[in-house]
Amino acid sequence: MTTSCFAITGGCGYIGLRLADYLLEINDLNTIILLDIHPPSNYKQSNRLIYRYCDIRSYKSVYDALTNVTCIFHLASYGMSGREMLNYKMIYDVNVIGTENIIKTCIEHNINKLIYCSTYNAVYTGKKELLNVTENDCLYPIENEYCDNYSRTKSLAEQMIIKACTSKFHTVCIRPAAIYGDGEQRHFPRILNLVRQGIVFFAIGHKNILADWIYADNLVYALYLAEKSLPKYSGEVYFISDDQPINNFQFLSQLTKGLGYNNCFNFYIPTLIMFYIAYIIEIIHYISAKYIYNFDPFLTRAEVLKVGVTHYANITKAKNLLGYHVKVNPDEAMKKSIQWFNEHGYKKTINQDNFKFFWLFLISAVILMIFFFYQFIRLKM
Known part of the structure; x- marks a missing residue:
């Protein structure tokens, strides 16, 4: 076994810590450096x-941080969901400037391996469906096609990583689907908190919309394989998922029902209507954040497009070149997730039906406002 010193940006985050544990487990000679702005608890x-x-x-x-390092996993990013998505400067500074700094430092320190954790969003804008697409099917959209800065900047960063690849500096990009799992602190807690408030009792789009998800340990395995693929397959990009496209709300209902929330996602609201509702929420957030309070919007346009438009990928390339396979099947992964959230205070303890009438009234009122506004604009034209 060879000795390697791996640095992980965003190393104290959910995937960073799981990756560190995996790298320590598979090789007793590995050393891991966690790079982050706060140490882990x-x-x-x-x-x-x-x-x-x-x-x-x-x-x-x-x-200063990247001394005596042989390989870097670049996982750090900002702006994936909630109010973070609307902090445009921070998103650019972390995702683009941060990646520039990583690349430049790698070259100056003669670090010859860089593995980047990208996202489906690098090539997905929500303006058209992606049906079992391969990496070759997806060109980078032009910047103004994105409706959010997170996707735009992740695309820019991914392109920078691939462009930086040379015969002496080996890079690779992994594009994971939406990440979930036991201990995950972004998607599931956000959704469950909305469920608790009685906000999430409807679904977006329709039941035939499909998307990919990936369990945390499957992503960690893919990142490990990506490092092992270098330098042979330098400059490559891979879609990574659990290889089981599913309707987002069918997927989430497994979690909510497992925690005792039995009346979620009762009916579907069309994607376009929810897109405009999210747009209004973003406008309200912009005004409020500037003059009153920076609240966490319960929905953004990018989130609507993420759950309300079909997009799933073909991962044959990762299987063939990396040797990737799904180590933890989705059923087992969901059971582990439900058990963890059940043990950490997310199980239903109160009746939330009282909330639903309020939110149903509120959403109906907003829909009517949009309808009358649209009619008013038509008359003026």
């Missing part, structure tokens, strides 16, 4: 697991 430094402060927006911070 219950962190105990050892000879093999080291935390270093690193703000990737700062070139000096990156340069």
Whole structure:
């Protein structure tokens, strides 16, 4: 076994810590450096697991942190959901400037391997369906086709990573589907908190809309395989998923029902209507954040397009070149997820039917407002 020192940007996040555990487990000689702006909770430094402060927006911070490193997993990003999606400057600084700093430092420190965790959103805008697409099917959209800065900047970063690849600097990009799992702290907690408030009792689009998801440990395995593929398959991009497209709300209902919430996603609201509702919410958020309070919007346009338009990928390339396979099947992964959230206070404890009438009234009122506004504009024209 060879000795490797892996640095992980965003190393104290959900996937970063799971990747670190996996790399330590598979090779007793591996050393892991967690790069982040805060150390993980219950962190105990050892000879093999080291935390270093690193703000990737700062070139000096990156340069100082990446000493004596043989390979970098670049997982750090910003702006995936909620109010973060509307913080445009932070999104650009982390996702684009941060990636520039990583690439430049790799070259200056002679670090010859860089694995980037991208996203389906790098090539998905929500303006058209993606049906079992391969990497060759998807050209990068022009920047103004994206409705959110997270997707736009992840696309820019991915292109920078691939362009930087040379015979001496080997890069690869993994495009994961939506990530879930036991201990996940972004998608599932956000959805479950909305369910608790009685907000999520409807679905978006229709029941035939399909999308991909990926369990955390399957993504970690793909990242590991991507590192092992270098330098042979330098400069490649791979879609990664659980290889089981499913309706988003059918998928989420497994979680909510498993936690005792039996009346979620009772009916579908068309994607276009929810898109305009989300647009109004974003406008209200912009005004409120500027003058009153920076609340967390329960829905954004990008989130509507993520759940309300079919998009799933063919992962044959990852299977053939990386040797990827789904290590944890989706049924087992969901059982683990339900068990974890059940044990960490997310099981239903109160009746939420009282909330539903309020939100049903509110959403109906907003839909009527949009309808009358549309009619008013038509008359004026």
